[in-house]
Amino acid sequence: MPLSGKRASEAPPPSENPQNQSPRLRVRLYVAGESANSVAALANLHAALGRRRAEDVDLEIIDTLVDPERCVRDGVLVMPMLVRVEPGPEQRLLGSLWDRRVLHRLLGIEPTSQ
Secondary structure (H helix, E strand, C coil), X not given: CCCCCEXXXXXXXXXXXXXXXXXXXXXXXXXXXCCHHHHHHHHHHHHHHCCCCHXXXXXXXXXXXXXXXXXXXXXXXXXXXXXEEECCCCXXXXXXXXXXXXXXXXXXXXXXXX
């Protein structure tokens, strides 16, 4: 499965939101190419984000194989890593994002009954 989303160079600047809308979600996913864990993390993230309106989410994917300096500059030493940038405070989640409960909490998504 190819990685998809906005690459670091394509990510838009933070935008303002009207007060009557839920906060815009800005997340970064740091990956190591198309490794099994990186592909799983991206698939799990896309599945979780499918519950939010696309216009309310900015997803930036940073590939350590393409931009290793960015990962060092951002203090990311383990991949995959998901970082919720906005709304603050910044939070980080390591691994393939398989635990939906933890992932949904980080993304501010209400749990559903299963």
